[in-house]
Amino acid sequence: AQRVTQPEKLLSVFKGAPVELKCNYSYSGSPELFWYVQYSRQRLQLLLRHISRESIKGFTADLNKGETSFHLKKPFAQEEDSAMYYCALSGSRDDKIIFGKGTRLHILP
């Protein structure tokens, strides 16, 4: 079954502390993994994707095929990072994106 699991509904982190948002996936084949972010009152937007191996706004994510994980990390949280974060995947021939339920990240001052 194709599935994305984000175990935390809410994560509260103090400003300046490291952030790790967990994501595990289930997919038969080699999917592309994404992180989408939705800031308050804004649209869903792509934060980063595995294939591009970029660091966006200080966030990185490493694909661990053995553990089928794609955790999102940032060494020092900033208040503007408060948002809803969705882990997602897509198959190589698929058009659809399969989303996790999302984790609300709340950065405490």
Add this chain to the structure above:
Amino acid sequence: EPEVTQTPSHQVTQMGQEVILRCVPISNHLYFYWYRQILGQKVEFLVSFYNNEISEKSEIFDDQFSVERPDGSNFTLKIRSTKLEDSAMYFCASSLSGGYSGTQYFGPGTRLTVL
């Protein structure tokens, strides 16, 4: 920067009524999608559309749903006879290319409330 737009932002309808949700994708994009998010649940894929036909659809996208690209700019989702469980946020997205190589850009969503 070009964006996907959606109208209306909020639609309230009575059960059994037909609704049409409208989207204007980014102008040079070729692939179009609808997703929905029921309150408290995950964003779910409904349908993808390319070259004037449906390329993929989910189990949710039954005979009550249809999509259309009536002109060169709009992309619509029609629900023929709305049910209470159709209440959700509906997101349109578009991409320049398909598959996972194409980045999907999302609209702001239309909140559909079925009474």
